[in-house]
Amino acid sequence: MTFIKTPFGITLFLSVLCVKIPCMPHTAQQVYRHLFKSLGPQGWWPGDSPFEVMVGAVLVQNTSWKGVERAIKNLKQAKVLTARKLYALPTEELSEFIRTAGYFRIKAKRLHNLVKFFVERYRGSVAAMRKVDTQELRAQLLAVNGIGPETADSILLYAVGKPVMVVDTYTHRIFARHGWVPHGTAYHPLQAHLTGQLPIDAIVYNEFHALLVHVGHHYCSPVPRCESCPLRQMLPASGMVLDECR
Numbered sequence: 585m586t587f588i589k590t591p592f593g594i595t596l597f598l599s600v601l602c603v604k605i606p607c608m609p610h611t612a613q614q615v616y617r618h619l620f621k622s623l624g625p626q627g628w629w630p631g632d633s634p635f636e637v638m639v640g641a642v643l644v645q646n647t648s649w650k651g652v653e654r655a656i657k658n659l660k661q662a663k664v665l666t667a668r669k670l671y672a673l674p675t676e677e678l679s680e681f682i683r684t685a686g687y688f689r690i691k692a693k694r695l696h697n698l699v700k701f702f703v704e705r706y707r708g709s710v711a712a713m714r715k716v717d718t719q720e721l722r723a724q725l726l727a728v729n730g731i732g733p734e735t736a737d738s739i740l741l742y743a744v745g746k747p748v749m750v751v752d753t754y755t756h757r758i759f760a761r762h763g764w765v766p767h768g769t770a771y772h773p774l775q776a777h778l779t780g781q782l783p784i785d786a787i788v789y790n791e792f793h794a795l796l797v798h799v800g801h802h803y804c805s806p807v808p809r810c811e812s813c814p815l816r817q818m819l820p821a822s823g824m825v826l827d828e829c830r
């Protein structure tokens with residue numbers, strides 16, 4: 585049995601995940617099982633609190649985690665990484681703290697929109713958000729200017745703990761290159777494809793997304809490194825499916 589400590593101090597028993605998934609010959613489940621066996625638990629999301637995860641979910645839009653880490657460090661050093669303090673901080677000042685995350689003026693506005701929603705609607709309480717129906721909360725987040733499906737779902741899963749699968753560029757690239765979905769599949773059909781083959785479980789979704797990000801980051805880049813990738817045995821016999829539109 586494998587134990588991991590989550591960022592919020594909850595200990596998870598991860599081998600139970602493999603037992604609770606019924607044996608179905610479906611792609612998403614096979615990929616999840618195979619990656620978990622090959623790479624082990626990923627211990628996501630990197631963050632000290634649910635609020636920090638929410639901030640990180642906005643800052644990581646269209647950029648790598650490295651610049652986000654530095655931006656979060658700046659906010660911590662300035663002692664403004666709380667909902668109330670960011671709510672009161674002018675966006676111009678906020679943008680200076682988050683420069684390293686790229687697109688910092690746009691992201692400062694987006695982050696401020698999210699914090700305003702969080703403070704005014706939920707008094708800055710993640711526990712209050714947790715009580716709301718998942719689809720209702722998702723719709724509320726998507727109504728915040730600058731929060732798209734990937735950011736909303738990252739907040740729902742990693743900050744609030746709701747069972748919502750996150751889909752990103754890596755997920756799309758991996759599934760399309762293996763021929764499991766067509767290239768160009770939109771966010772929600774791909775999300776439905778993944779979740780239709782897995783139990784509705786925040787712990788499984790948490791781990792699966794983190795494992796796919798690991799593969800995308802280390803192997804399935806624009807120039808793929810299939811020879812060392814843990815998913816190489818799952819490629820079609822004819823090889824990787826290319827995106828004909830590129």
Ligand code: SF4
Binds near residue numbers: 819824
């Ligand atoms: S085997 Fe190749 S195409 Fe498949 S995920 Fe790995 S790098 Fe990408």
